[in-house]
Amino acid sequence: MQVSILVFEILMAALFIICISHALRRGKQYVIELAMAAVYGVLLEILTMIQLRTYTYGDFLIKIFGAPLAIGLGWAVIIYTAMATVERLGAAQKAMPFMAALLALNIDFSMDPVAVREGFWTWGKNGLWFGVPLGNFFAWFIVVFSFSYFVYRLREVKKFQNFYPVLSMVLSLVVLLVLDDIWVFYLTQLVQIIIFTSILFFSISYVYLNKGRLRKDNDFDWKVFSVPFVFLVFFLILLLAREYRTALLVLISSLMLVTGLYVHLLPSFDALRNHIRLDWIQRRAIR
Helix, strand or coil, X not given: CCHHXXXXXXXXXXXXXXXXXXXXXXXHHHHXXXXXXXXXXXHHHHHHHHHHCCEEXXXXXXXXXXXXXXXXXXXHHHHHHHHHHHHHCCCCHXXXXXXXXXXXXXXXXHHHHHHHHHCCEEECCCCCXXXXXXXXXXXHHHHHHHXXXXXXXXXXXXXXXXXXXXXXXXXXXXXXXXXXXXXXHHCCHHHHHHHHHHHHHHHHHXXXXXXXXXXXXXXXXXXXXXXXXXXXXXXXXXXXXXXXXXXXXXXXXXXXXXXXXXXXXXXXXXXXXXXXXXXXXXXXXXX
């Protein structure tokens, strides 16, 4: 078995356990949301493989109907921590699904090109983004945006209190399968490029204009921070250690690392700055 895949599976299990402990501290509903995100992650992989037949997975240790369990756990921890980060920022609710989806894409832009070259999964045809089809990133956006959108909307509705995570998963899965079908079978590559770039431009603009006043005084939450940190650093290390590295891909992965970690640190920016300043003053006083 390939070592990098085995390490990835171990890391996903560890991150999922960390997120479970974080969710338990927040309350039972967040544990259920995390669990449904994991179920969703596995289900969407199984169903899209059957529906589209555009990719296959490598030699993962644990698979469920061909879909690696680690991938489902990966989806879960990325969705969970992206949502937790935008909630900690206190962003306006209408901007939160867009922010969560952009945070997830930040990870995948650097992860997928390396994962393909490592043999984690193989696409049936070469794509525009270092061999990865744009449809992959479109699907990432739809998954995180729709799941978080339905959770944020239904979480506060009393009659859905007992089953809103399941309902959110089902609704998001339906949206994904319908849009995936349209994307793959009915759109030309040029139209796909126009749609995806428009989604990115609109999402970034919408977040900027509608984010509201962001909170930056939260205590540092290492459990939430650990997920983007592990993903971005792990795949950057793999990239730097392999002969397939290119200057452009290293540059992009490094930019994704800096950007992703900065945004995930943003909820604690003021608290961390004050802590560093206080520590500096204390050191100066001792001297």
